[in-house]
Amino acid sequence: MILRENAKYAVGCLTSMGVRITPENRMGVQNSHHFYMQATSAETNVCNIASSLGCRTLALTKFVEGSPIAAFIRSELRARNIDYEGVSVPQGGPWGYRHQFNIADSGYGLRAARVFNDRAGEVGRTLSAEDFDTERIFGREGVGIFHISGLIAAMSESTTRCCITLAREAKRYGSLVSFDLNYRASFWQGREAELRSAFREIAELADILVGNEEDFQLCLGFQGPEAGGRSLDKKIENFKHMITEVKSAYPNASVFATTLREVISANRNLWGAIMLAGNDWYVEQPREIDILDRIGGGDAFTGGLLYGIIRNMEPAKWLPFGWACGALAVTSLNDYGEPADEKQVWDIYAGNARVQR
Numbered sequence: 001m002i003l004r005e006n007a008k009y010a011v012g013c014l015t016s017m018g019v020r021i022t023p024e025n026r027m028g029v030q031n032s033h034h035f036y037m038q039a040t041s042a043e044t045n046v047c048n049i050a051s052s053l054g055c056r057t058l059a060l061t062k063f064v065e066g067s068p069i070a071a072f073i074r075s076e077l078r079a080r081n082i083d084y085e086g087v088s089v090p091q092g093g094p095w096g097y098r099h100q101f102n103i104a105d106s107g108y109g110l111r112a113a114r115v116f117n118d119r120a121g122e123v124g125r126t127l128s129a130e131d132f133d134t135e136r137i138f139g140r141e142g143v144g145i146f147h148i149s150g151l152i153a154a155m156s157e158s159t160t161r162c163c164i165t166l167a168r169e170a171k172r173y174g175s176l177v178s179f180d181l182n183y184r185a186s187f188w189q190g191r192e193a194e195l196r197s198a199f200r201e202i203a204e205l206a207d208i209l210v211g212n213e214e215d216f217q218l219c220l221g222f223q224g225p226e227a228g229g230r231s232l233d234k235k236i237e238n239f240k241h242m243i244t245e246v247k248s249a250y251p252n253a254s255v256f257a258t259t260l261r262e263v264i265s266a267n268r269n270l271w272g273a274i275m276l277a278g279n280d281w282y283v284e285q286p287r288e289i290d291i292l293d294r295i296g297g298g299d300a301f302t303g304g305l306l307y308g309i310i311r312n313m314e315p316a317k318w319l320p321f322g323w324a325c326g327a328l329a330v331t332s333l334n335d336y337g338e339p340a341d342e343k344q345v346w347d348i349y350a351g352n353a354r355v356q357r
Contacts (some may be wrong), residue, residue, distance in 0.1 A: 001207050001254055003310065004174040007142030009083070010055035010310045011303075012175075014152055014166055015043035016124020016159075017061050017073045018100035020335060022293065026108045029116070038334055039076035040102055042182065043149050045296050045336035049303030049325050050310060051081040052338045058143065060132055060166070061086040062123050069099045080338070087131050089123060097123040104335075106293040107266030113294050125156040129165035138173035145306050146170035148202060150182035150211075150219060154191070160198045167205045176309070179203060180302055181211035181219040188218075196221055208255040208309070209246070210302050213238050215258075216246055232260050232286050236274055243276050254278055255309075257319070259301050259326060260286050267291050269330075273301060273323045277315040284323045289330065296335030301326035303337060304345070324349035 020040040023032030047057040059077060063070040065088040077084050091097055100119040107113035119125075137143065146166065153163040167177050179202050188195055199219045203209060213235065216222050222242055243256045260272035272286030304325030308318035324345045329337035339345050347353075 001176055001309070003144050003176065003312070004142055007144045007175070008056060009058040009141065009143045011047050011050045011145050011147060011306055012058040012060065012137070012143040013043035013047055013147040013149075014060045014127065014163060015041040015149075016100065016122060016127065016152060016155065017041050017044070017059070017063075017077075018102055018119075018122070018124075019069060019072065020102040020104055022104045022106060022333065026106045028111070029103055029105045029114070036333055037072075039073040040335055042151055042180075042299050043147060044077065044080070044082055045299035045329075046147050046149075046180070046303040046306065047082055048080055048336040048338060049300060050307045053307060053342060055307070055310060057082050058137070059084045059086075060137075062127050062131065063088040064097050064099060064123050065090050067091065067099065073099065080336075085132060085137070089126070095121070097121055097126075099123060104293075104295055106295075109265050109267060111266060112263075113266055115295065122155070124152070125159060127152070127159045127162045129162045129169070132166075134166065134169040138169050138175060142173070143170060143175045144310055145176045145178050145208070147178040147180070147302075147306065149180050150199065150215070151184060151187065153198060153202060154184065154187035154195055160195065164198060164201055167202050171205050176207040177202075177205050178208040178210070178302070178306060179206040181209070181215035183211075183215045183218045195219075203250050204252060206250070206253050208257075208306070209250065209253045210257050210305075212258045213242055216242055220246070220249075222246060232262055232270065232272060235260055236283060239274055240276075240281065247276065255305075255318075257302075257305055257322070259298050261297075262286060264288070266294070269294065271297070271323070271327055273319055273326075275305070275319045277318065280315065282316060282319045284319055289327045291330045293333055293335065294330050296337070297326040297330045299335075300329035300337030320349050321345060
């Protein structure tokens with residue numbers, strides 16, 4: 001992979017911004033009266049690792065004109081060092097457009113985390129490539145890595161076309177393309193054949209593919225190995241088997257990665273990761289991590305992986321840095337990782353929780 005030199009933005013993404021509300025003190029949604037609110041999207045969560053560590057990042061999105069939620073989102077993105085571009089459209093009355101709400105229960109002990117998405121009328125479903133000056137963004141300014149999520153690619157016919165067009169434009173101007181398949185059954189309902197074709201088209205353009213065994217099967221149509229248990233060792237074996245086939249079908253991609261998680265309780269998980277970079281396999285064997293809020297760990301992993309590539313780290317460091325960024329993100333009430341510096345990330349990887357003075 002060759003990173004574009006002198007790009008204005010290290011990482012860019014297409015995203016639909018919303019807000020996430022989470023009960024305080026790990027209460028359940030149904031019996032809580034106090035909620036913590038944050039601006040959120042899976043794609044900006046990926047950008048947040050690079051933006052926290054001093055890189056310039058860009059979110060391409062859309063806003064509801066005059067909305068206080070839109071104003072809150074803009075303020076939060078500025079605070080997170082994420083630049084943004086996006087047209088504003090009229091709300092169209094009380095039953096018109098809005099920013100999506102994500103209502104999350106962090107879980108505790110044997111009470112699992114739960115997420116409820118309220119996305120009716122979501123303005124991000126109208127995202128179109130025509131909303132953006134792609135020649136300026138990708139051509140004159142430049143983006144090192146452009147990240148696309150399967151969540152956005154599957155939201156609507158308009159967002160599907162937008163993802164394909166922006167992936168093509170990014171490649172045309174020398175950006176690397178990262179694609180997290182992120183399969184969601186509810187998004188695919190009734191559009192399976194159309195979306196599989198679209199996802200294959202984006203995957204053909206991608207340099208970096210992220211997804212678990214199920215993502216590659218359901219999004220791209222790979223058969224996968226026969227079932228043989230759900231142990232983490234079996235997941236690693238199955239992923240290696242499948243990615244060997246995926247790499248043959250999508251030779252443009254040179255990095256394939258996924259996280260490995262086994263739930264002990266809502267407070268404690270086994271957390272690992274696996275990556276193929278070029279012809280070399282890298283595995284982070286799962287180890288126990290403590291959980292404050294598990295949502296966003298996978299996005300932070302991807303963000304850490306991309307940061308390693310952006311900073312020209314040797315490939316052997318990409319996976320551990322991503323692993324540690326994911327482990328960091330789940331120690332926060334925010335659903336994104338926000339490292340203080342690289343040292344903090346490497347200390348997490350080393351298991352060094354000694355006080356820093």
